[in-house]
Amino acid sequence: MHIHILGICGTFMGGVAALAREAGHRVTGCDAGVYPPMSDQLRALGIDLIEGFGADQLALKPDVFVVGNVVSRARLPDGQPKFPLMEAILDSGARYTSGPQWLAEHVLHGRHVLAVAGTHGKTTTTAMLAWILDQAGLKPGFLVGGVPLNFGVSARLGGGSAFVIEADEYDTAFFDKRSKFVHYRPRTAVLNNLEFDHADIFASLADIERQFHHLLRTVPAQGRVVSNGGDEALERVLAQGCWSELRRFGPVLADFIAEGEPGDFSVLAYGQAVGQVRWGLTGVHNQNNALAAIAAAEHLGVAPADAALALGGFLSPRRRMEVRGQVGGVTVYDDFAHHPTAIRTTLDGLRRQLDRQPGESRILAVFEPRSNTMKLGTMAAQLPAALKDADLAFCHVGGLGWDAAAALAPMGERGRTAEAIKPLVAQVLAAAKPGDHIVCMSNGSFGGVHELLLAGLAAKG
Structure with missing residues (x-):
């Protein structure tokens, strides 16, 4: 063909x-x-x-x-x-x-599809789940919205019956306004979390909840739904009807919970300690991503203890707190965060890690509101809270139809803006000092800001 x-x-x-x-x-x-x-x-x-x-x-x-x-x-x-x-x-x-329809008919049909949905963490959790199944010898196929470092490619057919796919709620095509994930017909569905996003196509959170329930309607009775037990929006989705085995993860009283710091924690399944995850990832969000992946893998017969052990060798996908370089004692990261919640959890994870290390380290957040939702200014008021763990925040405001400086005003001198990339880089370089951690956050290329910062730091000496 x-x-x-x-x-x-x-x-x-x-x-x-x-x-x-x-x-x-x-x-x-x-x-x-x-x-x-x-x-x-x-x-x-x-x-x-x-x-x-x-x-x-x-x-x-x-x-x-x-x-x-x-x-x-x-x-x-x-x-x-x-x-x-x-x-x-x-x-x-x-x-x-x-694309989703072609994929469903020519790749997914007849396979055990594990679909990972949610506002945040889809790419990372999909990569985790594929890695767990791979380490268990199941030879899964996968399609990830990024490049998992463990595999080096974003997609492969795989030789086994399982196929892991990142399940996006964005619409399918101009002629098919259903969410992409409705096409995938999963036997195992992961619901990571649910917040308002995609303001360009959804009028309210209730609209997105409806699409998530459409996904639930496609999971068979012998399938499994793995849901974040601490998410109110997901609980509302489940209340509309769930016809499959349900497993919750996250908070106390869930089927799968974590005890300990995000970088080294025990996994409890059904009240019993079953394994330990020790890895280089940060943040409670990644701890929850791990629990979701472990619960989903169990549906294919992978013991939680084996899944936890496999995650010890997991590497984040590219652009998920990826270290792009270190010059003069300053570390520059690239991260895909663009929604206020993703920004907050990313910075919180780094702050937790730095607080456990000797000495004082500052976080300099460099970000651009690039997604359709952020460009509309729908979540502008949430930015100061999202950036609370940043010592300084630098926002690229070129092309926005709303006043980013006013939105960041509650941050006082900590919040700064620039209309173009070069002035933005100049601001950051002027402020940076040894021991700083510069986190660049965008769902786009961000004008090559990472390379500009690293080159500027090298020139600065």
Whole structure:
């Protein structure tokens, strides 16, 4: 089969492309801004990439066009279509489908799907679960919204019956407004947490809760739902109906709980101590991610003790508190956090770790409100609380339609803003001193801020 993927350089669609190629299909694709590292990864797999969405690509005549949710029926100011190829596909009557639908029909069907959903921690928990199953000899397939360092790739078919997938609640395509995860039909569903997000497509938290319940409706009676027992929104979702075996993790009285610090803790399953997790990860959020992965793996017969032992060798995916370098005693991290809760938990985890070390260490948070939700200013008022563990916070405010300086005003001199990357970097370099930890947080490339900071620190001497 020849498939041509529209929006192939996105993390999810790039994963679909890799899986299709591994399965023996001919894969081509297009995107706007075809650049490394995704372009290099795809070309290394023998996938031809085309820059842009020109209508001339219709001449490729693939068996099916696979459409990413970056594609729309939008028009440019001059009235021309933003995606001419999509218009040509519709006009010609050519066959097209969405990425999640193609994945469900050609990869997931007939396999034991383990889907990891939630506002936060999906990528990390998916990678943890895939690693546990791999170490148990189950040879799982997986599709992760990042690159797990344990595997070095974001997706693989796997040789076993299990397939672990990051289950996103964002909509499927312009012609299918259901959440992506509704297509996956999991036998094991992990519900990590649930908050309001994606203000560009959801009007309220209740709207997202409804989509999560649609996911629950697809889990069979012999399946398992693993849910965060401390999350009120998830409890409301479960109250709408749950027809599968239910296991809770997190707080006291849950089926799976943790005792100890996030970097070294005991795992209790059903009231009994069953294992110990010792690793290099920080934060209570990662402790909860571990419990979720252990509870999900148990559904496939992996003993919690073995799962806990496997996590001792787990490495975070790229861009999850990834150390990009250390110069002059200053450490620079790259993190994907962009929602206020993710920012707060990331900084809290680092603060806990630093407080256990001798000497005084400052945290300098450098972030950009880049997600659609943050660009709308929906959660601007939550930023000062999210940044409470930062000694200084630097916000890139270019292109925002709301006043970030006013939002950070409660932080006083600790909160600073800049309209462009270079002035932002200059502010950070002027403030940085040996022993500092600079955490750069964005769900985009952030203008190469990490390399600029490291180069500036080196020049500073």
